[in-house]
Amino acid sequence: MDITELFKELGLDSSALSSGTLQVRSPVDGASIAVLSEHTRNETIQIIGQAHEAFLAWRRVPAPRRGELVRLLGEELRTHKQALGRLVSIEAGKITAEGEGEVQEMIDICDFAVGLSRQLYGLTIASERPGHRMMETWHPLGVVGVISAFNFPVAVWSWNTALALVCGDAVVWKPSEKTPLTALACQALLRRAMERFGDAPQGLLGVLIGGREVGEALVDDARVALVSATGSTRMGREVGPRVAQRFGRCLLELGGNNAIIVTPSADLDMAARGILFGAVGTAGQRCTSTRRLIVHHSVADRLVEKLKKAYASARVGSPLEAGTLVGPLIDRAAFEAMQLALEQARAHGGAVFGGERQLQDAYPDAFYVSPALVEMPEQTEVVCQETFAPILYVMRYESFDDALTMQNGVPQGLSSAVFTTDLREAERFTSPEGSDCGIANVNIGTSGAEIGGAFGGEKETGGGRESGSDAWKAYMRRATNTINYSRELPLAQGIKFGD
Numbered sequence: 208m209d210i211t212e213l214f215k216e217l218g219l220d221s222s223a224l225s226s227g228t229l230q231v232r233s234p235v236d237g238a239s240i241a242v243l244s245e246h247t248r249n250e251t252i253q254i255i256g257q258a259h260e261a262f263l264a265w266r267r268v269p270a271p272r273r274g275e276l277v278r279l280l281g282e283e284l285r286t287h288k289q290a291l292g293r294l295v296s297i298e299a300g301k302i303t304a305e306g307e308g309e310v311q312e313m314i315d316i317c318d319f320a321v322g323l324s325r326q327l328y329g330l331t332i333a334s335e336r337p338g339h340r341m342m343e344t345w346h347p348l349g350v351v352g353v354i355s356a357f358n359f360p361v362a363v364w365s366w367n368t369a370l371a372l373v374c375g376d377a378v379v380w381k382p383s384e385k386t387p388l389t390a391l392a393c394q395a396l397l398r399r400a401m402e403r404f405g406d407a408p409q410g411l412l413g414v415l416i417g418g419r420e421v422g423e424a425l426v427d428d429a430r431v432a433l434v435s436a437t438g439s440t441r442m443g444r445e446v447g448p449r450v451a452q453r454f455g456r457c458l459l460e461l462g463g464n465n466a467i468i469v470t471p472s473a474d475l476d477m478a479a480r481g482i483l484f485g486a487v488g489t490a491g492q493r494c495t496s497t498r499r500l501i502v503h504h505s506v507a508d509r510l511v512e513k514l515k516k517a518y519a520s521a522r523v524g525s526p527l528e529a530g531t532l533v534g535p536l537i538d539r540a541a542f543e544a545m546q547l548a549l550e551q552a553r554a555h556g557g558a559v560f561g562g563e564r565q566l567q568d569a570y571p572d573a574f575y576v577s578p579a580l581v582e583m584p585e586q587t588e589v590v591c592q593e594t595f596a597p598i599l600y601v602m603r604y605e606s607f608d609d610a611l612t613m614q615n616g617v618p619q620g621l622s623s624a625v626f627t628t629d630l631r632e633a634e635r636f637t638s639p640e641g642s643d644c645g646i647a648n649v650n651i652g653t654s655g656a657e658i659g660g661a662f663g664g665e666k667e668t669g670g671g672r673e674s675g676s677d678a679w680k681a682y683m684r685r686a687t688n689t690i691n692y693s694r695e696l697p698l699a700q701g702i703k704f705g706d
């Protein structure tokens with residue numbers, strides 16, 4: 208499908224994509240695919256104002272009816288799954304299966320949120336006073352500001368938006384400057400759902416096109432009750448305190464430095480497959496990508512050999528071509544960061560396999576690399592950093608205790624996994640003294656989580672939880688109600704006051 212047709216199917220007006228100052232380039236070949244005009248600070252403030260107006264109306268709509276809008280959004284996504292998946296591939300460089308997989312993740316969260324729209328339950332609590340009842344009520348929160356990254360340009364928005372909409376909130380979204388087109392396509396799809404829905408308030412979703420200035424206006428606006436931000440730890444360090452300064456709420460989903468432990472009893476073929484998808488998939492540009500392999504010395508040689516074979520045969524190429532497993536890095540800066548990390552690893556005694564630039568002749572303005580496997584003598588400084596590229600550091604261990612210490616010995620705490628068939632090791636890994644991450648898996652890799660669970664992590668990952676389970680509670684405010692249906696006015700704690 209040619210790009211003009213793709214834009215048309217996704218409701219993007221081609222003429223609006225060729226004016227302005229924001230260059231949008233495809234990482235597939237580095238070519239410009241659009242030039243967008245950026246919002247000013249004033250426009251941003253206006254868009255937040257419209258979202259706030261929309262919130263005031265939307266909060267009065269019954270939650271199951273709000274769920275109907277999300278159901279319709281899910282229908283639009285089903286209809287346009289291929290087209291939106293392809294735009295994700297063009298704009299973010301994901302292979303076709305992963306681009307479409309990302310849209311499937313959106314459909315899944317819509318289904319989840321529709322069910323949730325009838326299950327925003329509060330508790331009933333026993334009162335200590337006779338003739339009294341206590342309960343909890345969950346109310347819509349306000350405008351939710353969503354800041355998202357290039358690597359999951361649409362799914363992370365949908366986790367936030369599907370929940371926010373059923374919770375009665377409006378959304379203002381600042382997508383990455385690297386992937387604004389997929390954001391505009393999502394906005395157009397939601398608009399279509401809103402037209403079919405009938406009476407949804409217009410400002411329910413604002414999309415901000417621009418860089419730091421619009422992001423700052425969103426973060427600092429007191430009408431934005433919750434800022435849900437996905438990206439680097441550096442970004443989170445700025446956003447968190449600014450939102451806290453005005454007593455707003457933050458949901459942070461920041462860097463990961465995810466490890467897989469492989470123990471002597473592991474099924475090595477299965478482990479190798481899990482590691483390959485985790486470390487090489489999405490060209491190592493997921494926050495859940497596997498970045499460290501902690502392997503028992505008795506199986507290390509065998510596993511590394513298997514991995515080297517798999518690495519050598521993983522096809523690097525255009526994500527739009529069938530058979531490609533590894534697409535491009537997002538841009539030159541990502542390539543340079545990767546090379547710098549590899550140099551540092553070498554300086555710390557690392558033996559690097561792979562990592563070279565590929566396809567430079569065919570795509571001089573794009574950045575393809577062979578994935579790198581780096582055997583490290585120990586977990587040095589560079590291993591403790593998140594480098595957003597396909598680098599897998601391999602370290603060996605002697606005792607399971609050491610493996611756990613190494614797994615937890617980095618500043619980030621998003622995802623983790625153990626491959627073992629030893630019940631004791633599996634249980635210890637998921638126990639309180641095991642992995643310190645928000646996600647701890649057994650016999651599956653670190654990436655590719657389902658939407659049904661809460662997603663997020665500890666330490667420098669920021670502590671936020673999005674997506675499934677009871678993550679919806681972050682998008683609502685809780686009121687505790689005590690209702691007296693007696694003719695007396697007893698005070699709590701047995702206090703007698705003036706009688």
Ligand code: UN1
Pocket residue numbers: 312358359363437492493494495653654655656657
């Ligand atoms: C991200 O990289 O920001 O678990 C999100 C996964 C996906 C989501 C990743 N479901 O890899």
